[in-house]
Amino acid sequence: GAVVSQHPSRVICKSGTSVKIECRSLDFQATTMFWYRQFPKQSLMLMATSNEGSKATYEQGVEKDKFLINHASLTLSTLTVTSAHPEDSSFYICSASDGDQRPQHFGDGTRLSIL
Amino acid sequence: AQSVTQPDIHITVSEGASLELRCNYSYGATPYLFWYVQSPGQGLQLLLKYFSGDTLVQGIKGFEAEFKRSQSSFNLRKPSVHWSDAAEYFCAVVPTGNQFYFGTGTSLTVIP
Numbered sequence: 001g002a003v004v005s006q007h008p009s010r011v012i013c014k015s016g017t018s019v020k021i022e023c024r025s026l027d028f029q030a031t032t033m034f035w036y037r038q039f040p041k042q043s044l045m046l047m048a049t050s051n052e053g054s055k056a057t058y059e060q061g062v063e064k065d066k067f068l069i070n071h072a073s074l075t076l077s078t079l080t081v082t083s084a085h086p087e088d089s090s091f092y093i094c095s096a097s098d099g100d101q102r103p104q105h106f107g108d109g110t111r112l113s114i115l
Numbered sequence: 116a117q118s119v120t121q122p123d124i125h126i127t128v129s130e131g132a133s134l135e136l137r138c139n140y141s142y143g144a145t146p147y148l149f150w151y152v153q154s155p156g157q158g159l160q161l162l163l164k165y166f167s168g169d170t171l172v173q174g175i176k177g178f179e180a181e182f183k184r185s186q187s188s189f190n191l192r193k194p195s196v197h198w199s200d201a202a203e204y205f206c207a208v209v210p211t212g213n214q215f216y217f218g219t220g221t222s223l224t225v226i227p
Binding site for chain 2: 034095
């Protein structure tokens with residue numbers, strides 16, 4: 001079945017560092033990708049929706065300049081957390097849709113820890 | 116306000132016992148409905164989904180869910196729980212387009 005690969009699975013870095021997370025659709029063309037954030041013991045909260053070749057649409061309260069999203073191809077979207085701080089530590093999950101079906105293909109998530 | 120509700124934050128069942136996890140939604144039209152399972156530190160695994168048709172949906176790992184329009188519910192069930200079923204379970208709703216709305220999750224503990 002369809003697979004979404006997310007990399008890295010875990011990253012630990014110092015405060016002030018920028019971190020890039022990749023989300024790849026391995027066997028289908030993802031016209032739309034979604035980025036979620038999940039705090040411990042909480043549900044997933046949608047951060048932004050990205051369509052290939054266009055600017056991402058951010059949810060209210062999500063800083064565009066803080067969380068840079070690029071969806072340059074039909075198989076790759078990246079989330080860059082710029083100048084990360086400890087409060088950005090979280091579990092980030094992407095999902096991808098081929099446009100025809102609902103986005104039921106999720107990556108395995110990235111655990112981001114900022115020291 | 117539109118929402119997805121999972122009333123039970125935490126459920127504990129004995130291995131071999133039956134399980135039902137509740138999910139209610141408050142969207143006007145019938146949305147697309149999903150159940151996902153998440154093990155600690157892992158991503159989401161799709162258990163089953165409902166788009167249309169038969170309101171009783173069979174999923175993986177012996178799970179099933181029933182869509183009840185009159186109750187705006189999509190409860191997840193399993194006749195006999197295994198220890199490996201211990202995880203966090205999320206109900207998700209897609210009212211229109213592709214945007215998911217997740218419930219707050221139900222944590223399942225299975226005792227031997």
